[in-house]
Amino acid sequence: MLEKNALLLLLLATVTILVGTVVTMVVPFKWINDPKLAIASVKPYTPLQLEGRDIYIREGCNNCHTQTVRPLLSDTERYGEYSKTGEFAYDQPFLWGSRRTGPDLARIGGKYPDAWHVKHMKDPQSMVPRSNMPKYAFLDRPLDTSLTEKKMQALKFPYTPQDLAEAKGKTELAALVAYMQKLGNDIPWRQANKAAVVGELKNPFQDNLSVLPEGKALYKEHCAQCHGDKLQGEVGPKLSDMDKPDAQVFTTIFSGSPNAGMPAFGDTLGKERTWKLVTFLKHQQRH
Amino acid sequence: MNQPEGYADDIVKGFLISSMVWGFASVLLGVLISLQIAFPDLNFPPYFSYGRLRPIHTNAGIFGWGIGSFMAFFFYITQRLTKTRVWSHGLARFQLWLFNIVIALAAVTLLLGMNRSKEYAELEWPVALLVVVLWVIFSVNIMMTIAKRREEQMYISLWYIVATLVGVAVLYLVNNAMIPVSLTKSYSAYAGANDANVQWWYGHNAVAMVLTTPPLAIFYYFLPKSTGVPIYSHRMGMIAFWSLIFMYLWTGAHHLLWTPVPDWVQTLAMAFSVMLIAPSWAAVFNGYFSMNGQWHQMRENYLAKFLIFGITFYGLQTLQGPSQAVRTFSAFIHYTDWVPGHVHMGTLGWVSLVLFAAIYYTVPKVYGREIYSVPLANLHFWLAVTGQLIFSITMWIAGVQQATMLNASNPDGSLHYSFMETLIELYPYWYGRALGGIIYLVSLLIFLYNIGKTIAGAPKAVAQNA
Structure with missing residues (x-):
């Protein structure tokens, strides 16, 4: 019958298409952007x-x-x-x-x-x-x-x-x-989410010169853009004669310093690579 | 004018030539933007940057090449299956003009940065409005032709045509709801997760109603025409038809797995995506079983080769698609190059191969010519398949590699690679993808040359029935 009645075919095809449309596209309007899901601190754009x-x-x-x-x-x-x-x-x-x-x-x-x-x-x-x-x-x-x-x-x-x-x-x-x-x-x-640094903050690579090349590479990849190729400082402060304890340098890199505009690198680097970077930075300072 | 049986085939010719022009433009742009990804210095902002060119590539491909040739074949097929001349020749001629104006306007406005940002629905409201006009006059013309038909039975292709007309209309109207600010700027009427859910209901069903039902209509018509064998099972085609158009509309949210749209919408999308394997493969089997006892045609008949490879890529596409729609696999490969690899198997493999076959069949018919060169058509075939496979396989490997790197973690639980470390490993694959695209572009040039020579050739001595 459908093969012979174009109007019926058109109507049935429309209804068929509308079932999934209503269930998965129209009905969710009731759930999405529900006031219960609103977040008070989210503000419109200026x-x-x-x-x-x-x-x-x-x-x-x-x-x-x-x-x-x-x-x-x-x-x-x-x-x-x-x-x-x-x-x-x-x-x-x-x-x-x-x-x-x-x-x-x-x-x-x-x-x-x-x-x-x-x-x-x-x-x-x-x-x-x-x-x-x-x-x-x-x-x-x-x-x-x-x-x-x-x-x-x-x-x-x-x-x-x-x-x-x-x-x-x-x-x-x-x-x-x-x-x-x-x-x-x-x-x-x-x-x-600020990564809480747990455990003793002791540099496992202290005075381990073998990690310097890796530390240098990490610096070039992640830090030089803001602190300069020679640690001379650009967007971020200069780091060439930084005189801070290893643990503090580690914390700043790992967790960032939002107020100063320093991003957190803990997610990207992990602890081990962060320590290698710290070792590199501290090594620069000594010379 | 060679118009056998009084069919309005000048319209068919006009749409075919227009669609080939837009299709060529789309692939050319595709090659350019693939090179821009590999060599960022090839971006020339503001106008010729990747962000502005990519929507032109997709719009020219889907709407210029896809919809353009579907309009040609809907007019060609509908007139023949109904044994009726198109209802309004004047309206169809107007439609051809409007179509080309709209696609050209789309390209220009997108280049100027007038862009609604919603994928495959980027056009700003005045252009979108013209699209609606275009679709309404097209639908009315086709439906009226069907209504006045002289053949009572409606062959399966007509069913797919009817579903396409309704489906596209509903999708386009809903997803283009907007709040205009000026002639060149508007905002979506929906916000946030709602907007996302509407968009991907639209986006995935553009795949259904633009990249599936029309090529199926064309496949079901031209496979018997090209090979001389009837479709294996009309009934299987009908069952597949209803389940396909029923299930597709539930699946949009598989583009939004793990995002903040409700979980139950995602789960439904996942389930229906897997269920879609059945109707999709019904079409594949219909193609394969029709060839029973006729497989030697794959050697002798270049049209059969295009069509059967086309439906094979459709089969692969509709297995890969549902697998990507499963949460666990989506978590891994979504947002990577795997997905462009998938999409291009559908567009370059399935849709375009079927369209090539239909054009090779139709052009000699409507112009009353012989095809200029079968060897060139074979060369076109092999280059197109090679280019497409290089493209897709390269992207799948790239996607899996990047996904693996993004998920790699250190013993302390931190991630092993930064985003950039995963990105720089993709360059070799991007060169490979561009190479695949260039091969496909060359195949397209051969195709256009062959068609051009056919049209310019001498008329066939004996007039034949179309």
Whole structure:
């Protein structure tokens, strides 16, 4: 019968398609973004952050970067606390992406100081050797704010004239960095997750010169971008005559120093490699 | 004008030529962006950077090449299966113009950075609106032709065509709901995890309603036409049809495993993805069993080779897809190069091989010519398959390697590799992928040359029925 009745076929095909649609796409609206899942500390974007987000969209950053940390060890150890539904309540559109050609950015906010981002965005390879990210130096141009207020109204985000003024006279790059610094930072996960260093902080490689080449390589890969090739300091302070106990140097590298803009490297390096780095740094200081 | 039985085949010709142009553009861009990943200095921002070009590559491929040739074949097949001339020739001609304008507008606006960011639904609202107009007039024209048909029975291909028309309409309208800010800027009407769930309901069913049901309609029509053997089981085709269009719509969230969309949505998606193996393989078996006693045609008939390799890649694709939709495996390979490897087996292997066969069959028919060169078509076939396999296999190995490195840990529980340490190991694979793409591009040039020469060739002495 269906082979002969086109209208019936059309109707039945429509109904068939709609079953799964309703169950898995329409019904979840009742659960997702439920007030119970809201997180009070998650705030809407400010005008400057929103403009930055629109630049992120315009340049198609989501083609290479995801914005969801999955509750899997390789994700949480690398990027931080796993992503919660409530954190995305103001994301129209969502920007979770589908491919990590570059790293996930859901927890990038607060990881590096602004100056790091600016340098990196203009010339990624200068900060991360062998990175394949395109250069975005052209973003160092005035930000167009003619639509900012309309955008805030369209999304029903609260703002004050002061907020709007804050976005004026900025560069596109500054807006993008403002957006990235907010990412994943609305919940206090960094404080909560701060790696507690347990046990005795004793350098297992003290005076072990054989680890120096590895320490030097680690420095070149992870530290030189901010502290300079010769430890002379750039974005971060100079390290060439650092006079601090091994345990303190270890703690700073391993857990970071958020207020000073120093990222935590414990996740990336682990204890052993951190100690090798400490040994290298301390060895530089002696000469 | 050679229009046997009064069918409006100028429309078919127009869409075929347009789709081949867009398809070539898509592969060319694909090669360029694959090189940009391997050699970042090939990015020339603002316009010619990977982030802006990749959506043009996917849109030109899926909508320009895919939808363009589906429109050609839907007009070709529908007219013949209904023994009826297209309902409105004028509307179809308008549609051809509008189609090319929309794809060109899409390319230009995406280059300018007007982008909604949702994958395969990137176009800003004025262009998206034109897409809706395009689809409505196309659907009305095809449905009216079916309604006025002179052949009572509707062959399975028509079923898939009807499902495509409805499916695409529902998907596109829902996922494009937006809040406009200006002519060139809008925001999604949904937020966060809701937006993600809607997007991947759309995204995966674009695979269903654009990259599965239309090529199946084409496969079911052109396999018997090309080989002279009937489809093994019409009934199996019908059962597969209903279960396919029922189950597909549940599976979108397998793109969102381990993300903050509700677990039960993910679990349903996982289960239905695995169940989809059955209807998918019903089509594969239908293809294989039809060839019973006719396998020698794989040697003698280049069209059979394209079609059977095409349906074989479909079979492999629909085994690999469900395996990726399982949580444990997804945890491992999601977000790595494995996935582009998977996608390109579907697009370059399954969809394009079937389309090549259909074009090789149709062009001589609608132009009243003989195919210019069968040896060139064979060369095209082998280069296309080689290029595609190099591409996909390289990416699978790259994906598994990176996933392994990302998961490696030290005895103290910390991760062994930084992200960058895993990335720099991918460069050799990216060179390999670009090589695969270039081989595929060369195969495409041979194909276009062959088709061009066919069209320019001398008319066939004896007019034949299409």
